[in-house]
Amino acid sequence: MFIIFGTRGIKHTVKDSAVLSNSCPNCSQGSLVNKLYRRWFTLFFIPVIPLDVIDRFYACDKCNSAYNESIKNILEQSKTEIEENQRQAKLTFAKALIASMTHMAVIDNEFAAEEEREIMDAISNFPEFKDELNNIHTAIKATKNENNQVFNYLNEARKELSSEALINILAQAAVVLLADGSIEKEEEDLMKEYLIACGLPKEMYQTLIDRLQQKDISELQEGQLN
Ligand SMILES: [Zn+2]
Structure with missing residues (x-):
């Protein structure tokens, strides 16, 4: 009997x-499925024994693009990076927020309940x-922005956040x-300085105050980012 044998790769x-x-970087819709090619020992063209x-x-299940297995780490890394950036933006927002709120509260030398x-x-x-x-709050309450740290926080916020977040x-x-x-006069002046520090026109002051006096301020409690 004449026996035909050989090997072939099967996906x-x-x-x-x-x-x-x-997460397909090419079509961004397809899903990436982990594939392997294994060599098989074939007998009469039929794979019978799996080899190496x-x-x-x-491989993408939509556009068929194929990627080295390291794509998995690359995709995970960028996800971690995005999450870290979002966390950082949220922290910048929160620091500028608490610093300016505390500063505003102490500027008239009376810290109301x-x-x-x-x-x-x-x-x-x-x-x-x-x-x-809490540390920022305590420090600014004690020093009343002696070292100008409130404006440093606002500057960071201006660099990292959208103007919508700054207005918030x-x-x-x-x-x-x-x-x-x-x-108080000090409060009004300070608010105008904040507007300037955030790159916003100081004329916005009156609009902001008018809006807040008309509106249910609880709507503004949700910190909005970016
Ligand atoms: Zn694809």
Whole structure:
């Protein structure tokens, strides 16, 4: 009997490897499926004995693009990077917020209970940064922005955040300004300095105050980012 034998590579799906959903860099819709080529011993062209693995890779189930297995780490890394950037932006927002609210509360040399409550409410929106924010609050309350740290926080915020986020910070600082029922000259001047520090026109001051006095301020409590 004439026996035909040989080897051939067959593509398999790696069963215990997670599918990377909707992450194809080429078509951005397809999912990447882990595949391998295994060499098989064939008898009469029929694979009968699995041999070594020749190659492992990811293939897109939509556009068929194939990627080196390292694509998995690259995709995971960028996900971690995105999350870290979001965390950083949130922290920058929270620091500028608590710093300016506290500064606004101490500028008239009277720290009212309503002001303290507004600030504590704001801190409670960021449980993950609670200690850091409490430290900032305590420091600014004690030094009254002696080292200009409030403007440093606002500068960082201006570099990293959108103007929408900046206006949100200033609106919440303005809530503190309005909390004790009267607007002192120091408070008004400080709010205008904040606007300038954030690259916003100081004429916005009146609009901001008018809006806040008309509106239910609880709507502004949700810290909005970017
Ligand atoms: Zn694709």
